[in-house]
Amino acid sequence: MSATEAPNVHHLSPVRNPGMALEIDWVADVAINKSAVERRAATLATRRSVKKEAQAAWLLKAISCIDLTTLAGDDTAGRVQRLCAKAKQPVRADLLEALGMSARGLRTGAVCVYHEMVETAVEALDGTSIPVAAVSTGFPAGLSPLATRIAEIEASVAAGAKEIDIVINRGHVLTGNWQALYDEVRAFREAVGEAHLKTILGTGDLATLRNVGKASLVAMMAGADFIKTSTGKEPVNATLPVSLVMVRAIRAYQERCGVKIGFKPAGGISAAKDALAYFILMREELGRDWLEPNLFRLGASSLLGDIERQLEHHVTGRYSASHRHAAN
């Protein structure tokens, strides 16, 4: 099929987050009640339901928000090229045809790789608007020397990455050193230049939801364009309660500063219905604007396969199998 880009697809928001001075009182005032957050998270997806055509549409939208990711020690150029091919053609053409979506030029939100693979990915995606995202700053622990981490960002940007997924130093959160966290993220924000800064909180390491809420605020104050849950390497990855805390922080930041920050849950999201639950979360807590790739991404590698099977089921009425869809 032709690789036309739909005119309304904006992977990246034109508006950047300028950040603001660290407001320590605001951080101190963050109150999070874990049980109440969990109750809300548990019923979010039971209070809303998406069926039939709407469900197919939402799953297609989810594809457009996926940061198709490979972050393995055995990544090779060939592997990354395959991934990029899948990013360009995430769903079988006949299915898109049947769904009346052929003309939409459906793409994934981005391809997400290590620095080493950025050039390969940029090359493979040449001619599309799919951005390449690079995980950076000593991913996943974020504990290499600051200068090294900044240099890493600069190298990835130079190599053509349009998005930089940085990791924070979780120690700063656990010790309540908000100034240090702010300074570090601020330095990264300066280093990314025109590229967008996606800040990974590593929520599985942050011990409490209150810490998640506070770290979210500090990251946004320091200029993060996106806040992201996890590297995928922590013991616990994205969860709905953690995400709820983060999107509420995004809402608070928007109310205060008027800037819309994006959200990216990552890790452990592998079922189509999980993607729907995240959409419901975004729609209910933030609004329609956050259901597009410029403000919402799903960090996932195996999710796409499940969505493809669900879409085929929607089209044919028969349950699908994974070998019927292109590998990545």
Add this chain to the structure above:
Amino acid sequence: MSVAEFFDSMDYGPAPEGTGPVDAWLDERGRNFDHFIGGEWVAPTSGERFESVNPATGKTLARIAQGTRADVDAAVAAARSAQPGWAKLSGHGRARVLYALARLVQKHSRALAVLETLDNGKPIRESRDIDVPLVARHFYHHAGWAQLHDDSFADHQPLGVVGQIIPWNFPLLMLAWKIAPALAAGNCVVLKPAEFTSLSSLMFADLCKLAGVPDGVVNIVTGDGATGELIVGHPGIDKIAFTGSTDVGRAIRTATAGTGKKLTLELGGKSPFIVFEDADLDSVVEGVVDAIWFNQGQVCCAGSRLLVQESVAETLEAKLKARMAKLTVGDPLDKGVDIGAIVAPVQLERITELVDECRRAGGAVWQPALNFPAGGLFYPPTLISGAAPADKVMQEEIFGPVLAMMSFRTHGEAVALANNTRYGLAASVWSESINLALDVAPKLKAGVVWINSTNLFDAACGFGGYRESGFGREGGMEGMYAYLKPNWEAKLPLYEATKERSDVDQHAKMSPEVSLDRTAKLYIGGKQARSDSGYSRPVLAPDGALIAEVGEGNRKDIRNAVEAAHKASGWATMAAHGRAQIIYYIAENLEARAGEFAGRIAAMTGATKPAARREVAASVERLFTYAAWCDKYDGAVHAPPLRDVTLAMNEPLGVIAITCPDEAPLLGMISLLAPAIAMGNRIVAVPSQTHPLAATDFYQVLETSDLPAGVVNIVTGDATELTQTLAAHDGVDGIWYFGTDPGGATSAKVEAGSVGNLKQTWVNDGLRRDWTKQGQGVGRDFLRRATQVKNIWVPYGE
């Protein structure tokens, strides 16, 4: 809409739950229902039926039988004949049946949920995820109580046949709350569902057949309020359990007064939802949604009064309005609908009228612009901000999706505002400070307090109100006691009508040997007080000789005594150890004057000296017993199925009026007074009219025992008259009547008189206890009567 259109709009689209199997069930029965009596479907004797309507569409679902006297008679007869067999079945036998019911509810959960939503208008999410799972849980939990019956409720027996009248807001759940404990305890039931929502009860009757519930154990008679009245008035019924409005609750209290029927009432509420400035406000918003927009706000324990600390009131109001704009109102069968239909036109009219009235009076009424389908009974979520305590919307139960909001400055003010209501069902407290939350919770006059949560229910945690929200608990062990009685109760003798004494000589002179004129006064607020009337009444020996005179107390003395009792509220919060020490001290001082008290008893009653000495000794022992109990009648910690501790605290009723028995004038009084004060109550005692000196002597013992002023107040005089004044006093929280009452006439008056504030009553119904006996005169039953359980839910987690 096409996939592409949805892709652009990202709307949810419709997600209706199918009704096929439920329609088939209704059709199978010709959409025409009979009563379920004695295990059979029985046509209404009158042939009369009324329509049950789907409030979301206005369409008739089915025709429901109107219960008549003959129908109720038949149901009671069926229950009566089944009851001995059911009670004789082992606890295990009953447990098996209840367990089967729980399983069947689960197996048919979707049909029950869909039917409930069709009939009631509540969102399918709620009937599917909340109502029906709680129903199953209730039967499981009570299968357990049936199993443990012999161990947990030794020496208790079922009441017999119970009449149960349930409301329309949680039709099947309220059925479960009523039937499960009744059956577990060995009772049989005649249940009447609300006329708007009978269908799930009738589907439940099918499950009873499948579960092997013996015929006659569960009888369901449908009908309107008139049918309910027939059940309430039926002489073959031993207890009425009612959930519904406070007005109807009052009518039932009046109707059952003096009949000897036991009664539990779960009535209305105007529950406070208190938000402190350190709360997680985003979570608070969701709490409010679950508090007042759950089941269209048609929830007795709905958090309908939002009290917010001033510093965050504006922020919270803005957040709430933003959230309200996202609520969906409409077809309750749609899985994406938050607020369904109001149950009936009459209810919608009432809500509309109350809100319109508030708007006309200049109230700040806010409703989001929402669309809802035509043809159904829908009402938008409504916020009334800046309300004042005096406003009708802050005082009256609206029973709709209407929230009234006001602010407070300090936590003390929050408690005062929260308690500024005639009701006392539930409360919700939001704060991240455990110190604050656990300080406030015990101060709230409510049977249930949810910390950082709302509308949580579980079969293990008792539910029920304070004040005009009713009395009795449903769920937990306390709920089981509402369906049981001690075995000895069935064997009590009647008081015999005593002949009027003809030998009373109002001008009798005191005999020289007792002529030292020690004037017995009233004892009010820790002081000896002359009676307001300025009159005295003689106290005579059995031979008619004048022993002494006591004050002729009247209404004003009662008023003063109740006021003094209220002022002594510190007694309730004093450490239990401290109360114990004082009660031990009372015992010590009583014993020091044992001879004198024995002499008085003998002089007044004609008892032999040894018998009188035994009565004093027993009184001392009884004081010891309740001093011992002070710090041992602990509450419980429940573990409902979520990460939570629920603290079941035994709280005093408050001010209890006690009319003391004539037989055993000292021991009888102590048997009632001691457990009451041990649990932290303050009392107004009306001593035996014929033998009051045991009480008036006793205040001297109290005076020397460090008992704080006002904890015990004693008013002598015409016991029946004083009792009636106390029964009608709205500042009295409970009344215990144990006077000599042949035929139970005064017991009836006490129950009837209590309707003003629906105070808890405990009367002898003309039956005479033996105060010397374990159980009849002393035991845990007295402690249960002296307390009410408050369940404080504390979800936790860091």
